[in-house]
Amino acid sequence: MLAPEISVEALAEELQKAPQPLLLDVREPWEFNFASLPDSLLMPMGDVPSRAHQELDPDQPIVVLCHHGARSLSVTMWLREQGFEHVQSLAGGIDRWSRAIDPSVPRY
Secondary structure, eight states: OOOSEEOHHHHHHHTTSSSOOEEEEOSOHHHHHHSOOTTOEEOOGGGHHHHHHHHOOTTSOEEEEOSSSHHHHHHHHHHHHTTOOSEEEETTHHHHHHHHTOTTSOOO
């Protein structure tokens, strides 16, 4: 099984390949509207239990992200318990992405 977390550097490399992982953003809508990664799917953490099995493919690679990585790691572990084997949390969240990969993504 994959490591529970993926670094921003490793994700940047994965996004250059096909097929790309699904980017699952588990922050709140106001956070997503302020700063987000292109083509990411907004599914606030509280909505994941009711939406995951209807909207996510358990066979697709998924990278879960949040602000700093705590919520995304929690959701990653829950999804793995539900049978989603190809899911990882973005270590350091969108804040780390902004600092290390793309400074055009606003920080908050």
